[in-house]
Amino acid sequence: LAEKLQDTFNKLKGKGKLSEKDVKAALKEVKMALLEADVNYKVVKDFIKKIEERAVGNEVMESLTPGQHVIKIVNEEMQALMGGSKEDIAISSEPPTIIMMVGLQGSGKTTSAGKLARKLDKDGKNPLLVAGDVYRPAAIRQLQVLGERLDLPVFSMGDDSNPVDIAKGSINYASSHNCDTIILDTAGRLHIDQEMMEELESIKAAVDPDEILLVVDAMTGQDAVNVAKNFDQRLDVDGIVLTKMDGDARGGAALSIKAITGKPIKFAGTGEKLADLETFHPDRMSSRILGMGDVLSLIEKAEQSIDQEKAKKLEEKLRKNEFTLEDFMEQMEQVRNMGPMDEILGMIPGLGGAKQLKNMQVDDKHLDYIEAIISSMTPEERRDPEVINGSRRKRIAQGSGTSIQEVNRLLKQFRQTKKMMKQLNSGKMKKGGGFNLP
Ligand code: GDP
Ligand code: MG
Numbered sequence: 001l002a003e004k005l006q007d008t009f010n011k012l013k014g015k016g017k018l019s020e021k022d023v024k025a026a027l028k029e030v031k032m033a034l035l036e037a038d039v040n041y042k043v044v045k046d047f048i049k050k051i052e053e054r055a056v057g058n059e060v061m062e063s064l065t066p067g068q069h070v071i072k073i074v075n076e077e078m079q080a081l082m083g084g085s086k087e088d089i090a091i092s093s094e095p096p097t098i099i100m101m102v103g104l105q106g107s108g109k110t111t112s113a114g115k116l117a118r119k120l121d122k123d124g125k126n127p128l129l130v131a132g133d134v135y136r137p138a139a140i141r142q143l144q145v146l147g148e149r150l151d152l153p154v155f156s157m158g159d160d161s162n163p164v165d166i167a168k169g170s171i172n173y174a175s176s177h178n179c180d181t182i183i184l185d186t187a188g189r190l191h192i193d194q195e196m197m198e199e200l201e202s203i204k205a206a207v208d209p210d211e212i213l214l215v216v217d218a219m220t221g222q223d224a225v226n227v228a229k230n231f232d233q234r235l236d237v238d239g240i241v242l243t244k245m246d247g248d249a250r251g252g253a254a255l256s257i258k259a260i261t262g263k264p265i266k267f268a269g270t271g272e273k274l275a276d277l278e279t280f281h282p283d284r285m286s287s288r289i290l291g292m293g294d295v296l297s298l299i300e301k302a303e304q305s306i307d308q309e310k311a312k313k314l315e316e317k318l319r320k321n322e323f324t325l326e327d328f329m330e331q332m333e334q335v336r337n338m339g340p341m342d343e344i345l346g347m348i349p350g351l352g353g354a355k356q357l358k359n360m361q362v363d364d365k366h367l368d369y370i371e372a373i374i375s376s377m378t379p380e381e382r383r384d385p386e387v388i389n390g391s392r393r394k395r396i397a398q399g400s401g402t403s404i405q406e407v408n409r410l411l412k413q414f415r416q417t418k419k420m421m422k423q424l425n426s427g428k429m430k431k432g433g434g435f436n437l438p
Helices: 002-014 020-036 041-056 066-081 109-122 139-150 163-176 194-207 222-235 252-261 282-290 293-319 325-338 341-347 364-375 379-383 390-400 404-428
Strands: 097-102 127-132 181-186 211-217 239-243 265-269 277-279
Touching (some): 002 020, 041 066, 097 109, 097 194, 109 139, 109 265, 163 181, 163 194, 194 222, 252 282, 325 364, 364 390, 390 404
Parallel strands (some): 097 181, 127 181, 211 239
16 A cells, blocks of 8 residues: 555655646555555545545645645545544542553454553553453463563463352452452454353453454454454443554554444554554554655645744744733744743743743743633634733633632733844844744
């Protein structure tokens, strides 16, 4: 898949100007490549339609060539298709957190249980592996071996016990052995099977897991998606572990499963070793599929230069004294995107030690307040904060769930910032310095 898409995009990249025909031809190739990769037909159709609408419509971005622009859109839509951003597993506020692994036989449940235990152990948790597969010969032994290798406890009651009793028993065991997370391995079948589903439903009812992770084999392509749909209908799973991604050159399951089931892929298995489990990041997966590190970083740069353009506009606004609370919020957002405040300050020539800035204490929580407060203002108030009197302050504080003190603090900061920017602007800083500060 990656290769096909890259070919297509290489053709686009070179072109200066794209006609609607060029875009359509490229998208046709993308469509074929996706179908060959065993992505669900309906998913492909919707995907291409969305891109076409955006690419052929008038969503233009300065400083990108049209080809790059199409790639940017494909990349964004591909990320969205896989869920947008990464999803963590649910941690119970009252230990133990119970994670139940379900899936067909051979999908990689037991292996993934071990991998997950290793990961949680590294994250400072105390996981307990629970051998709930009493059917498959040597399934218990398999988990015990993993436990020994990881130096983590494994709870089992032999293979003549009932899986529901094992699941219940593991909770007592966890609390008496200081384990805060239970990873429950269960039995699968070769195909979707009534008996298996009923057993899993009884286990679910008995222990009320915080997280049901469905393990599916990426190599089975669209079958994996159908299996996922089935399991989800019966068990309402919370997330998916897509295994054997190392062997799946096509990537079809990764692209269809979220769209079809609505459930996010949380982890990807990338090999047989215990270390071969990755948190699933839709953005990384997408750029891996598109194989376009270079183009994507180019696009990032273009986006940055657009920020610079915003900064220039801002300078102009300042000169005309039109800097508003909305601009202030936008600036704050940009700062938030850039990273920790002190690092950013350090990067700005001549500003590293500015005292006023140190006093501003821009932390993430504070930015949340600022956003809430400004959102609770009327457009007029944002344009001209001078109109915000006592009763307005009270209303804004209530509307934003903050306090009058917070509102006052923000208004004061805004005034300071405006003043400071004016000073900077009137010669203390060289023109074109491109600063991005609130
Ligand atoms: P279960 O029946 O669902 O418990 O499946 P197992 O955990 O026993 O795994 C079945 C087979 O798949 C084993 O040979 C595993 O080593 C292999 N396997 C599991 N996950 C992965 C993976 O991410 N990549 C590869 N290459 N093999 C895997
Ligand atoms: Mg197993």
